[in-house]
Amino acid sequence: MIFGGNKVECPRCLGKGVVEKEDIIRLDRVLHWAPDSCAYCQGQGKVSTEMVEMVPPGLSYLSTNLPFYEREALIKGDPAAWERAEYDELVAQLYIDEIIFLHRHDLSNEQIVSFFQLRSSLSPQEESREELEVYVQRVIEHLTV
Ligand SMILES: [Zn+2]
Helix, strand or coil: CCCCCCEEECCCCCCCCEECHHHHHHCCCCCCCCCEECCCCCCCCEEEHHHHHHCCCCCCCCCCCCCHHHHHHHHCCCHHHHHHHHHHHHHHHHHHHHHHHHHHCCCCHHHHHHHHHHHHHHCCCCCCHHHHHHHHHHHHHHHHC
């Protein structure tokens, strides 16, 4: 056996080792992901069958920033890790919903960015104004497609 063990093609990147625009569309993660190396298979293109059974390919929490021990905990089905994954998804969705809410209340993209900046000055976040602008723009564009 060439790859050893029970390895199958990565369901997130389809074996390419990188997540591209079409993968993001296929997995319905347009507002969540940007093209990057594949966190699911860690760029290997192959993953264990155990992983495929446990972890949905579209799980945003499984990102390139996720520490190794947390990744392992997800694959082993650790309830606390899965709870964190669920909250992570909720927080990301809430963020998108807030942008849409503010947009529907006639705030301009500029004003929406200012709103998030004002709030993050109360609880500091890492995004720059430029990153926020790009993201707000993406959400609004996706909404009007
Ligand atoms: Zn992959």
